[in-house]
Amino acid sequence: MSIAVSANNKSFIKNRFKGLDLRSLHAIVFSARKGLKTKIFYDFAEAIKMPEKSLANIINLSARTISNYKEQQKALEPVHAEHLLKLISLYEKGEEIFGNIDEFNYWMKKPFWNSQETPIDWVITPGGVDLLMEELDKLAQGYPV
Numbered sequence: 001m002s003i004a005v006s007a008n009n010k011s012f013i014k015n016r017f018k019g020l021d022l023r024s025l026h027a028i029v030f031s032a033r034k035g036l037k038t039k040i041f042y043d044f045a046e047a048i049k050m051p052e053k054s055l056a057n058i059i060n061l062s063a064r065t066i067s068n069y070k071e072q073q074k075a076l077e078p079v080h081a082e083h084l085l086k087l088i089s090l091y092e093k094g095e096e097i098f099g100n101i102d103e104f105n106y107w108m109k110k111p112f113w114n115s116q117e118t119p120i121d122w123v124i125t126p127g128g129v130d131l132l133m134e135e136l137d138k139l140a141q142g143y144p145v
Helices: 012-016 025-034 038-047 052-058 063-071 078-098 101-109 126-140
Strands: none
Touching (some): 038 052, 038 063, 038 078, 052 078, 078 101
């Protein structure tokens, strides 16, 4: 069984974050080095229906630190910005493949075949996000994951 890529060109994530250049790893790193406003963090948490505290933990920050950055109008540090941008790219692709965020969130919490690990367990590192992008590419091509 393969998962068909959605023909819906009205991707919620893609439209919401269209100002971000997520076309390549180079573009993501370049954008992260320039700095990323905390508003993007909060907008993304809302868009993917994830509590801010959970998203902050994923990118290895505390919710209080994010809040302080927002109050001080301070940009996210490049390492955290890169991780967040990779997550946005992952969710954009996930929404495209699964048709909507709810279905993608369901897949993210479903254990891998013959394992107790779930995809959401992998997103705590940028490399884990990269591996999930590869898994989504396989799904889009019809390979079982």
